[in-house]
Amino acid sequence: MIREAHGFSRERRHVDGSADLAQAEAVSNALSTHFHVSGYVLIPAAVVITLLAMKKPAIPTICFGAVLGCVWAILFQGMNPLDAVHTLYSGFQIESNVDFLDQLLNRGGIAFMLDVIVLILFALGLGGLFEATGVLTVISEAMSKLVTNVGRLTLSTIFAGFLGNFFRGAAYVSLITGSKMTEENYDKMRVNRTVLSRNTEAGGTITTPMVPWSDGGIFMAAVLGVATWEYLPFMWFNFIAIAITIFYGYTGKFIWYTEDRTKPSDKPDQQSAAGKSI
Incomplete structure (x- = not known):
């Protein structure tokens, strides 16, 4: 029941020495198509980790990280402000035509938890x-x-x-x-x-x-x-x-x-x- 509710399949995957990199390339291309990938997009996560390492209160720190993530989405990913705020509740939604990537990214938000x-x-x-x-x-x-x-x-x-x-x-x-x-x-x-x-x-x-x-x-x-x-x-x-x-x-x-x-x-x-x- 839990697998079905959260979209997990029963398929077990493994790779060996001759792994096919086609899926990795497809995921990389989809990410480049839908997002502006650069080092500065990691700044919100780095700020949250730094504040937690400094033993700042957890709830304000996580909330600040969420707000900072919305700001980054608006400034650097071109997301509409209303859509950015909406992701805080309902999570992120994308159709990249790559099942693995969609399953990984189409989640999050308050509703998910x-x-x-x-x-x-x-x-x-x-x-x-x-x-x-x-x-x-x-x-x-x-x-x-x-x-x-x-x-x-x-x-x-x-x-x-x-x-x-x-x-x-x-x-x-x-x-x-x-x-x-x-x-x-x-x-x-x-x-x-x-x-x-x-x-x-x-x-x-x-x-x-x-x-x-x-x-x-x-x-x-x-x-x-x-x-x-x-x-x-x-x-x-x-x-x-x-x-x-x-x-x-x-x-x-x-x-x-x-x-x-x-x-x-x-x-x-x-x-x-x-x-x-x-």
């Missing part, structure tokens, strides 16, 4: 509802009884993040469940919340593409044109990252503690010194 955006909005709303009604607190208290060491603490965080993806279908919600369900346990064991952030990423962000109905799973399946179960065995980075995180938890490597845990004798020394002075 509406299904994913709606899914994210509903998932975030459900996550906020669970937090406001105390559901996360109840689950957190139940999990705290099983957490007796840092290894189990790590596993509980990864599991809580995966639950956010499995039941609510969004990476944003998995970050909420992974952190909110276990943050008190980190404070009780005096483990620095930097470790909580890392473990939450391992259980939330990394496991998102593994769930077919999550926003990441839908996006990956749509882009790759294959079902989640088909690309799952090739997600070696995700599995290795989770394994390393669990290894760190049980071995204590790269686990940082708060100042109270690393220097437990500071406060007693201060109290005894105060008692002597009195």
Whole structure:
């Protein structure tokens, strides 16, 4: 269904040493016919990458890049201003008589991502509802009884993040469940919340593409044109990252503690010194 909705075919293509360059030449000629190809057309993308590298806010940066792209289309591609603005919502449309190029370029805009955006909005709303009604607190208290060491603490965080993806279908919600369900346990064991952030990423962000109905799973399946179960065995980075995180938890490597845990004798020394002075 996803393949049909996004225009992906089931045909699998590969090339060998004697590949035919006719398609590449056809695409190159079509691009030259319909667009003014030059180095300056990459400036909007370079500006966005530079601003993100400077750690500027993501949403204003991306919006600025979109506006800059419209300006570039008007100035250098001869596009009508109304058509340029219209592409922000409905995406770009072209008829180049090259199926590969049309399939690649005839997409984009807000409308193209509406299904994913709606899914994210509903998932975030459900996550906020669970937090406001105390559901996360109840689950957190139940999990705290099983957490007796840092290894189990790590596993509980990864599991809580995966639950956010499995039941609510969004990476944003998995970050909420992974952190909110276990943050008190980190404070009780005096483990620095930097470790909580890392473990939450391992259980939330990394496991998102593994769930077919999550926003990441839908996006990956749509882009790759294959079902989640088909690309799952090739997600070696995700599995290795989770394994390393669990290894760190049980071995204590790269686990940082708060100042109270690393220097437990500071406060007693201060109290005894105060008692002597009195």
